Amino acid sequence: MERKSNSGEWEKMKKEISELMTEGRDYAHELKFQLGSSSSDQESREHLAKKILESYHKSLTIMNHPAELDQVSPHIHGGGSPKSDDSDQEPHQNIKSSKKSMPRWTEKVRITPGAEIDRTLDDGFSWRKYGQKDILGAKFPRGYYRCTYRKSQRCEATKQVQRSNENHQMLFEISYRGIHSCSQAANVRSAIPVRVLEPNQPQEHENLEMVKESLDAGHHNYNHQAHLHQTLQYHLSSTPTLESNNMMLQLADQNIDLFGSTSFSSDLGANVNYDYLASHSVGSVSHSTSNSPSESPFESFDPNNPFKGFGGF
């Protein structure tokens, strides 16, 4: 499969990200030390914070555009600043060729009675709808969204929103592809920093099996890093507290398996399931096929303003 031919790339990517993460961790440690010291000045702290963000930015860029690895990595080319989003360089070919390799994962967002839908479905990013499609076997059409800053900042993140057929409680499957490289990634408030796995749900089992298969196929590194990255993004994109940084750095340090059993609980009034799927192992996102009453007033929704427009679906 394609995976084999990319294994060298994964290894390279893994190494680079590992180095960047280590670098970021060191800076974070230093910052932590300085925060506890009255002698350090503000400028020095800001410098360290900048370095930390830089490390993450480079990691993000690598994962978003693996083909640009060489341009991003200071370890290979001896320094230099990360590729700017405003760069004139036209990455179309790279993006196209790396589209398949973009990290992809699915969340299931279940709206429970009384939950604030806007809080639950709003991931903090700005999305623009670019398509809608009836999907075979699905009761509701799938909406296609891309980052609002796709053009201006070359942010390639996209997401697909599909309302599940099973409708006892409103369940949305949101598939994300690509990582935000736009400025929002650093500013967005962490709206969904949770991961809830419900092992009793058959679909989760299916997806976990797929993940396991992909791990068996030797792509554990990629999945791990991509998930780690996403988690990082959620945590760091909020107010970048030292705690959140350290937490993620610990995850990286301990090489924690983020797929099978890690659970967090949501305080958002909804259950949010993260099924991390490697892009190559996801032929199609699982679709629920059970029948359901369509009593919901929501026909579709605007991911930026869910109350405003469920009319489009």
Place this chain on the structure above:
DNA sequence: GAAATTTGACCCGC
């Protein structure tokens, strides 16, 4: 008028 959404057409992989 700019930005966002809608929707039919097109492209591509299976």
Place this chain on the structure above:
DNA sequence: GCGGGTCAAATTTC
């Protein structure tokens, strides 16, 4: 050929 994903012109909204 079919289905999923994207494009882009038309339309709507702000």
